[in-house]
Amino acid sequence: FSSKGEHVIGHALEAMFCTSTVPLDAIWPLGFKKFTHSFLIPYIATHAIAHQLNVSTVEAHTILLQSRPARIQLHPTLDSDEELDQICRSNIQRSKSNTIII
Numbered sequence: 001f002s003s004k005g006e007h008v009i010g011h012a013l014e015a016m017f018c019t020s021t022v023p024l025d026a027i028w029p030l031g032f033k034k035f036t037h038s039f040l041i042p043y044i045a046t047h048a049i050a051h052q053l054n055v056s057t058v059e060a061h062t063i064l065l066q067s068r069p070a071r072i073q074l075h076p077t078l079d080s081d082e083e084l085d086q087i088c089r090s091n092i093q094r095s096k097s098n099t100i101i102i
Helices: 003-016 032-053 057-066 068-074 082-096
Strands: none
């Protein structure tokens, strides 16, 4: 999962969860965005890798960490990334109908 993948997962999470319903005292001193970026996105990416490669979550997490430099080079997040913009627009529309796609 590249920077682009992290962005898509983060955007989908933001669309799925209303930040006002998250108990901030449970994630203090982090805010929702920092908690999402630091914990939820890596958690989801690790489980997605484990599922895709049919490996344990420990192995998947190792793969996630070791492949980060290559992922950043291969799939950078660009300001003018039409594919990413389309995914984000689609998730906004789907969040209104409760059908988010990750």
